[in-house]
Amino acid sequence: MATPPTRVQYVAPASGNYGSSPASFTTAAFTSLTSGDLIVVLAGIENAISATTVTPTASGGSVTWTSRASQTPGVNTQSAAYCWTGAVGASASSVTVSLNRPSSDATFWWGVSATQWSAHGGVGTTFSANNGTSATAPSIASAAACAANSAVQIVINDWSAIDGTTRTWRTINGAAEAESLYVRDSVHHAAYGGYRLDTGAAGTVTQGLTTPSTMRWVAAGVEILGTAGAAAAPPRPTAVITRNAVMRAATI
Amino acid sequence: MPLGTCDPASRGDAFNQSTQEVPLPDGSGSVLIDCRFGWDGTSVRPNCDGPVSSVRTRNTGTSTAWALLPNKKRAPLWVQVDPGTDVTITQKGTLSNLGLSNYVDVQGVGFVFADPAVTPPG
Numbered sequence: 108m109a110t111p112p113t114r115v116q117y118v119a120p121a122s123g124n125y126g127s128s129p130a131s132f133t134t135a136a137f138t139s140l141t142s143g144d145l146i147v148v149l150a151g152i153e154n155a156i157s158a159t160t161v162t163p164t165a166s167g168g169s170v171t172w173t174s175r176a177s178q179t180p181g182v183n184t185q186s187a188a189y190c191w192t193g194a195v196g197a198s199a200s201s202v203t204v205s206l207n208r209p210s211s212d213a214t215f216w217w218g219v220s221a222t223q224w225s226a227h228g229g230v231g232t233t234f235s236a237n238n239g240t241s242a243t244a245p246s247i248a249s250a251a252a253c254a255a256n257s258a259v260q261i262v263i264n265d266w267s268a269i270d271g272t273t274r275t276w277r278t279i280n281g282a283a284e285a286e287s288l289y290v291r292d293s294v295h296h297a298a299y300g301g302y303r304l305d306t307g308a309a310g311t312v313t314q315g316l317t318t319p320s321t322m323r324w325v326a327a328g329v330e331i332l333g334t335a336g337a338a339a340a341p342p343r344p345t346a347v348i349t350r351n352a353v354m355r356a357a358t359i
Numbered sequence: 360m361p362l363g364t365c366d367p368a369s370r371g372d373a374f375n376q377s378t379q380e381v382p383l384p385d386g387s388g389s390v391l392i393d394c395r396f397g398w399d400g401t402s403v404r405p406n407c408d409g410p411v412s413s414v415r416t417r418n419t420g421t422s423t424a425w426a427l428l429p430n431k432k433r434a435p436l437w438v439q440v441d442p443g444t445d446v447t448i449t450q451k452g453t454l455s456n457l458g459l460s461n462y463v464d465v466q467g468v469g470f471v472f473a474d475p476a477v478t479p480p481g
Contacts, residue, residue: 119381122427122469126377128405135471153360183360214405215360268361270376285382286389292377293370294407295360 109256109333111305112227115144117220117287118204125151125218125290125298130208132219136201140168145224146193147329148172151264152210152217153296155180155187155325161207162191163221169196176235178325179209184240186264186296190327192230216295220288222260222302224331231330234261234314238324242267245299245315245324246277253312253330258304261314261328265297267321274299275318280307284314297322306330365407366398374412377465384472388420390440392470396462408462411454415447416440427469433458437475 118134140146148163158179162172170193178188189209204221232251245263253259259279265271271291276284280303288300299316306312314328363369375398380391393416397409418424418440426438433456454460 117384120469121471122429123467124469126379126469127467216405266360272378286380287382289380290378293361293367293372293375294365294404 108336109254110226110336111256111333112224112258112331114258114302114304115223115225117222119220119288126216126292128208128214128216131205133203133205134219134221136203137223139200140195140198140202140223141225142195142198144195145227145230145331146170146195146204147222147224147260147331148191148193148204148206148219149260149262149300149327150189150206150209150217150219151262151298152187152215153264153266154183154212154215155185156183157210157212158187159209159211161209163193163204163206165193165202165204167199167202170194171196175230175329176233176327178235178237178327180237180325184266185237185323186266186325188262188264188325188327190233190262190329192329216292218290218298220300224258226334228332228334231257231332234259234326234328236326240323242321242323244317244320245322245326246313247315247326247328248313249311249330252310253306254332255309256333257306258302258331259306259312259314259328260302261326263299263315263324263326265322265324267323268293268295268297269319269322271297271299271319273318274316276301277313277315277317279303279312280305365402365404365409375407375409375462379468381470383420383422383424385420385422387422388418390420390424390470391417392426392468394465411459411461411465413447413449414454414459414465417445418442422472425471425475427471427475428465429467430464431458432460432464435476
């Protein structure tokens with residue numbers, strides 16, 4: 108057993124998020140960051156051509172960013188999705204996160220969000236997948252087994268902009284993923300943000316939705332590890348090495 | 360960027376639609392804004408425009424939210440969405456009075472959870 112991390116605050120741009128094409132977005136401010144916290148930044152853009160490499164910036168907190176997952180098919184028939192994590196190196200208040208548009212095409216609608224986690228054990232495995240130009244429900248399995256009692260996050264961008272008025276998130280550890288965002292414009296794209304605070308027992312986790320079932324989707328996400336509890340999880344060499352490596356890095 | 364043109368009929372739809380729904384920070388529910396619009400017959404992607412046929416706001420929680428509409432043609436540039444409300448406006452005159460006649464007027468929407476009319480101290 109472990110103790111799941113704490114989801115402290117979710118922030119996003121005040122307006123236009125996933126519904127406009129500015130050169131950059133800046134989120135609302137985190138109330139307070141503490142050294143050792145983790146920030147997860149998720150982004151998506153309606154079209155994957157003309158992609159450019161971007162990295163978030165924070166207005167304070169001495170944040171060190173790492174790209175964790177991305178889906179950049181490089182074609183104009185699919186969207187793109189991105190996931191970064193930021194290790195907070197210094198406590199700070201009223202910190203905003205900014206990201207430049209991940210494309211040189213100034214017409215593509217896109218968006219970004221940032222989530223603050225505390226009492227975490229570092230970053231675990233990742234989630235990254237797309238369904239090409241097919242029409243299916245998004246189903247994104249973790250790249251490796253998740254540790255017990257982690258949290259997970261995902262962003263899904265639907266090129267086809269299928270109507271998600273009726274939508275069903277996949278079940279993880281006995282409950283549906285919680286939704287942080289649903290944006291859809293029938294002319295441009297749709298975007299979904301989801302998370303689960305406790306993935307339960309160790310093992311492969313699958314994020315996504317079962318409805319709508321005809322999306323042309325890309326997705327990127329990450330596992331946020333919990334902290335070790337009284338009874339350790341059964342040994343799983345790959346995941347344990349990953350977790351320990353990240354925990355050492357976070358301690359430095 | 361789905362197939363088709365600015366004409367919703369090109370995608371087999373009766374109308375174009377722009378929707379955003381997010382949870383309230385207090386976890387009591389979610390807030391939604393949903394705009395339906397047509398095509399003006401001349402605009403082309405990615406700059407589609409057309410007349411708004413309806414604007415719906417819904418708040419399933421117990422705290423107030425404000426939908427920011429930065430391109431709204433009349434102040435204030437937001438709509439207050441009170442707890443437990445589900446309101447749909449379809450009358451052209453009302454939409455016009457709100458400054459929400461065309462699709463470009465409702466683009467760039469977002470939500471805030473503190474009254475935008477109140478200037479923070481300091």
